[in-house]
Amino acid sequence: xxxxxxxxxxxxxxxxxxxxxxxxxxxxxxxxxxxxxxxxxxxxxxxxxxxxxxxxxxxxxxxxxxxxxxxxxxxxxxxxxxxxxxxxxxxxxxxxxxxxxxxxxxxxxxxxxxxxxxxxxxxxxxxxxxxxxxxxxxxxxxxxxxxxxxxxxxxxxxxxxxxxxxxxxxxxx
Numbered sequence: 120x121x122x123x124x125x126x127x128x129x130x131x132x133x134x135x136x137x138x139x140x141x142x143x144x145x146x147x148x149x150x151x152x153x154x155x156x157x158x159x160x161x162x163x164x165x166x167x168x169x170x171x172x173x174x175x176x177x178x179x180x181x182x183x184x185x186x187x188x189x190x191x192x193x194x195x196x197x198x199x200x201x202x203x204x205x206x207x208x209x210x211x212x213x214x215x216x217x218x219x220x221x222x223x224x225x226x227x228x229x230x231x232x233x234x235x236x237x238x239x240x241x242x243x244x245x246x247x248x249x250x251x252x253x254x255x256x257x258x259x260x261x262x263x264x265x266x267x268x269x270x271x272x273x274x275x276x277x278x279x280x281x282x283x284x285x286x287x288x289x290x291x292x
Contacts, residue, residue, distance in 0.1 A: 133181065172197070247283055250269070
């Protein structure tokens with residue numbers, strides 16, 4: 120996938136061999152208190168069940184590489200709430216290597232994910248974003264997401280409470 124003058128991004132299904140880099144990239148976001156409610160680094164072992172709940176056909180984890188085949192990040196689709204009536208709804212997560220943040224890759228990655236939703240059986244795409252993560256909220260809104268929910272002061276991190284916004288996008292075909 121490429122847009123305008125942006126470098127070529129490649130998306131491939133993650134394998135178990137990718138779990139170490141997935142965890143490394145994820146752990147690199149914890150201290151910022153912007154992208155996850157985990158407070159301490161997670162282990163590869165602790166993410167095994169999460170990894171195995173994904174599948175390439177409807178809830179993939181994609182590794183994203185640049186034109187030099189360097190891993191710049193990953194994105195995943197996850198079931199929402201785990202009940203059959205919600206099967207057409209998925210949560211998206213995106214994590215970028217710290218060397219590639221703030222360079223416009225997120226927009227291209229999420230755009231690709233949105234375009235892929237129909238083939239994955241996804242009609243509603245959700246993003247759970249901390250209310251103080253203005254950059255991610257702005258990007259979601261730019262890509263058509265709307266606020267579908269707001270959970271005030273739901274997360275306690277470093278003795279401070281933070282709210283979470285549920286951003287939603289109805290996928291049209």
